[in-house]
Amino acid sequence: MNKTKTDEQLIAEFQGGDDHSFVELVDRYKDRLINFVYRFLNDMTDAEDLVQETFLKVYKNKHAYREIAKFSTWIYTIAGNLARSELRKRKRRKTFTMSQLSYEDNEFTPVDPDKDTEGIVFNTYAGEEIMKAIKQLAEPFKTIIILRDIQELSYEDISTILDIPMGTVKSRVNRARLKLQETLSYLRE
Amino acid sequence: MQNDECIYIGEQFTDYQENSLTSETRARVDAHLTVCSSCRDIYQELNRVLDQLHEFPSLTTKPDFTQNLMSKIDDLNHQSPWQRVYQSSFTRVAGYAIAAGLIVALGLNIWIDPISPNGIRDYTGRENPQIQPMESIADNVDSLLGNTADSLKIPHRATNSGTSSLQLVSDTQ
Numbered sequence: 001m002n003k004t005k006t007d008e009q010l011i012a013e014f015q016g017g018d019d020h021s022f023v024e025l026v027d028r029y030k031d032r033l034i035n036f037v038y039r040f041l042n043d044m045t046d047a048e049d050l051v052q053e054t055f056l057k058v059y060k061n062k063h064a065y066r067e068i069a070k071f072s073t074w075i076y077t078i079a080g081n082l083a084r085s086e087l088r089k090r091k092r093r094k095t096f097t098m099s100q101l102s103y104e105d106n107e108f109t110p111v112d113p114d115k116d117t118e119g120i121v122f123n124t125y126a127g128e129e130i131m132k133a134i135k136q137l138a139e140p141f142k143t144i145i146i147l148r149d150i151q152e153l154s155y156e157d158i159s160t161i162l163d164i165p166m167g168t169v170k171s172r173v174n175r176a177r178l179k180l181q182e183t184l185s186y187l188r189e
Numbered sequence: 190m191q192n193d194e195c196i197y198i199g200e201q202f203t204d205y206q207e208n209s210l211t212s213e214t215r216a217r218v219d220a221h222l223t224v225c226s227s228c229r230d231i232y233q234e235l236n237r238v239l240d241q242l243h244e245f246p247s248l249t250t251k252p253d254f255t256q257n258l259m260s261k262i263d264d265l266n267h268q269s270p271w272q273r274v275y276q277s278s279f280t281r282v283a284g285y286a287i288a289a290g291l292i293v294a295l296g297l298n299i300w301i302d303p304i305s306p307n308g309i310r311d312y313t314g315r316e317n318p319q320i321q322p323m324e325s326i327a328d329n330v331d332s333l334l335g336n337t338a339d340s341l342k343i344p345h346r347a348t349n350s351g352t353s354s355l356q357l358v359s360d361t362q
Contacts, residue, residue: 056262
């Protein structure tokens with residue numbers, strides 16, 4: 001029944017106190033957001049935690065949403081900010097760990113076969129290659145490729161989410177694609 | 190070999206692929222792609238990459254995702270107001286600010302030491318001989334009164350039988 005309602009109608013109902021509308025929004029966005037966030041974090045558990053945190057923020061700050069923007073851009077902005085913040089934390093942790101590690105500490109850690117692969121197996125070689133190439137892209141290019149070519153969002157939505165002009169979005173998409181193509185041709189050599 | 194024209198054409202690929210170029214620019218790209226094999230290869234490769242990106246395997250959350258989220262929200266709703274205040278970021282920031290203020294106040298207190306054995310320090314931390322401790326003020330008053338009291342013979346302490354000096358601080362005699 002809720003299928004006919006727009007995201008904006010659902011958030012308005014949720015703001016009015018209807019928690020069922022919130023659950024409907026969760027069902028609509030949880031997979032989209034996991035696909036978005038996973039491309040940054042490359043860890044399914046971390047990605048799920050971050051998407052949960054995104055929804056918790058939506059729940060706690062439901063009145064912060066105003067219908068001047070689409071609900072999708074609002075929630076993608078929250079998730080994107082959290083993902084970037086998580087990446088910054090990881091960078092700091094990595095620097096700290098590397099500087100603290102002695103030779104003895106640097107033991108072999110067996111890879112958990114379940115980690116990072118829950119629910120996803122990139123069967124094709126091409127898929128793995130592309131994931132590698134996306135990982136190698138600089139952050140602004142990576143974000144733009146994920147939003148435009150994987151999430152298939154409009155230029156307008158991306159412009160709102162990243163808070164950059166539409167022209168910049170377009171030129172960045174073009175440059176990111178060329179960089180991706182360049183990286184892939186290098187990997188194939 | 191890439192030249193300025195190749196760079197310009199490369200910049201148009203996204204709009205070319207999405208059919209959003211003017212007819213004039215589109216004709217220019219078409220013309221270039223027929224003569225430049227390097228750009229043609231890049232464009233074909235780019236299209237292959239885009240096709241693969243669009244067919245990327247889709248990830249799904251765990252089946253209990255929504256249930257876990259809602260139980261977190263339940264916990265949140267059952268928190269006491271104090272727990273909410275304690276966990277809020279505003280409270281954390283306010284806590285850090287108060288802690289920083291206390292540290293600064295403590296530091297200032299040590300720096301501007303009001304009780305110094307040799308005198309009183311001014312606000313810069315240096316001892317200032319012009320600021321006298323209470324004991325020396327008492328001595329000064331004592332000597333001043335002593336000089337005048339000698340002539341006037343005023344017994345200024347009921348408990349003392351003589352004309353001993355005024356003791357502002359304590360009985361030291």
